[in-house]
Amino acid sequence: MGKALHDCIYVIKDEKEPQRYDKSSVHFLIDGANSHLTNNGDRPKDKVALSKSIFNLMSEYEKNGPTNQLINELTKFLEPVRYQCIIQRINRKLVTFHVAHLQHHPDPGILACYLFSNMVSLGWLENLKRCQSSECNKFFLGRSNVKWCSKTCGSRARVKKMRKKNKNYI
Numbered sequence: 349m350g351k352a353l354h355d356c357i358y359v360i361k362d363e364k365e366p367q368r369y370d371k372s373s374v375h376f377l378i379d380g381a382n383s384h385l386t387n388n389g390d391r392p393k394d395k396v397a398l399s400k401s402i403f404n405l406m407s408e409y410e411k412n413g414p415t416n417q418l419i420n421e422l423t424k425f426l427e428p429v430r431y432q433c434i435i436q437r438i439n440r441k442l443v444t445f446h447v448a449h450l451q452h453h454p455d456p457g458i459l460a461c462y463l464f465s466n467m468v469s470l471g472w473l474e475n476l477k478r479c480q481s482s483e484c485n486k487f488f489l490g491r492s493n494v495k496w497c498s499k500t501c502g503s504r505a506r507v508k509k510m511r512k513k514n515k516n517y518i
């Protein structure tokens with residue numbers, strides 16, 4: 349299936365400069381979701397709420413895929429967002445961008461749904477996985493046969509398995 353949107357996403361925040369997102373921004377989204385797993389004590393309330401919203405969307409998507417429930421939730425949150433089509437010339441080609449107009453301090457739920465749904469529709473979260481280490485559980489992007497987010501988590505899990513196995517023989 350062809351891409352619905354160009355690889356760049358702009359968000360307009362009132363009179364401030366629009367913010368542009370590209371594929372590298374997907375890691376910020378994943379880091380945002382993962383920060384929900386760590387201690388949130390010192391973080392500002394809106395950042396905590398944003399992390400929680402992204403975390404919940406990613407959990408549902410990673411576990412069950414694009415269910416009706418997920419689509420309904422995204423639709424509900426994105427209903428107030430207005431879009432504008434902007435045309436630009438890039439390397440002698442005409443390219444259209446869809447610009448979302450969001451409030452200066454957007455509702456964390458709306459921002460999370462907007463970023464998440466855009467990045468999913470562009471295929472940027474196709475390899476979204478969850479680390480199988482019970483002490484970690486972080487989201488990451490990886491091939492289908494990769495179970496852990498890092499070498500550290502992989503070797504920790506192997507040591508744990510080995511210990512369990514040895515225990516059974518004693």
Ligand SMILES: [Zn+2]
Nearest residue numbers: 479484497501
């Ligand atoms: Zn991990």
